[in-house]
Amino acid sequence: MKKPYYLILIVLGISLLVFGVIVYRNTDSTEEFRIERAELFDRLSNSKGYAYATLKYPSELLIKEEAVISLEIMPDKNLKNILEHGVAIDTLISPKRLVLSSERRQLEAVNASGTTVSWRIEATRLGTSSATVSLGLSDLRTDITIYPITPQHTFQINIPVVETKSKASFGEYIGPIMIAVGSLSLLAGFVIASKDFDKATKQSRKKNKR
Incomplete structure (x- = not known):
């Protein structure tokens, strides 16, 4: 040749x-889940560390279908150095047109290997359902029954409820x-x-x- x-x-x-x-x-893909990310700066100490937050939720649901919205928190090297002092992730979910069977507000310790917070939801009506997930680093000793959440970031997500799911x-x-x-x-x-x-x-x- x-x-x-x-x-x-x-x-x-x-x-x-x-x-x-x-x-x-530039092509919209048909995916079972959607993922959004954010970074949370350590505002409790001088560690200059960050926690990386990854929110995973279903791209669409059928009527009466149950699913899970999960939030994974992964600390960086600087934040790992102060985890023993009781660093926690404070979260609050506010769903609309969705039935929630988990606690709306959750306070969990941040672990060096990562921490996962999850909420179980169920779709009840056709149309676009939504949820607001607020989160922020906090102290594990915080009494969430007394003190309101002080969010560092808020995820706004939409989950369409459909009769049949989209195909690729x-x-x-x-x-x-x-x-x-x-x-x-x-x-x-x-x-x-x-x-x-x-x-x-x-x-x-x-x-x-x-």
């Missing part, structure tokens, strides 16, 4: 990779397919280029020997 062919494969591969990434990022469309696969084909095209182009250069090098050596 002549050199222009491997150049075409390489250019084609790069183009497919670039456009594949663009298509993938063909459009969601276009981006990954373009990326895969582009990668193969690049690989083929470089392999062919390597072989062509090896042949050219060998021919050049033969001519020099003559």
Whole structure:
């Protein structure tokens, strides 16, 4: 195969990779869960540490379907150094059009390996249900029956309640397919280029020997 062919494969591969990434990022995917993140600064001491909060919730629900909204708290190195003093995560959920079977407000100790707070919900009516999840770092000795929560961050989430759940469309696969084909095209182009250069090098050596 002549050199222009491997150049075409390489250019084609790069183009497919670039456009594949663009298509993938701009295509709404059908996912079972959605994830949102936030960072909470340690306001209780001078540790200069952070806690990384990850909220996971269902993207949609059927009527009468039960699900879990979970919040994972992961401390960084600085915050881990003061966990023994009773660092806690204070949380409060306020659902709308959802039945909650867990405690609305929860105070849990932050562990070095991570802490998970969860709420069990049930969908009751068609339409868009929602929930507000407030959270903040606190002291484990805080009496949540007396003191109100002082949130550092608030998640606002929407959970559609539907008759039938969404299925993945063909459009969601276009981006990954373009990326895969582009990668193969690049690989083929470089392999062919390597072989062509090896042949050219060998021919050049033969001519020099003559």
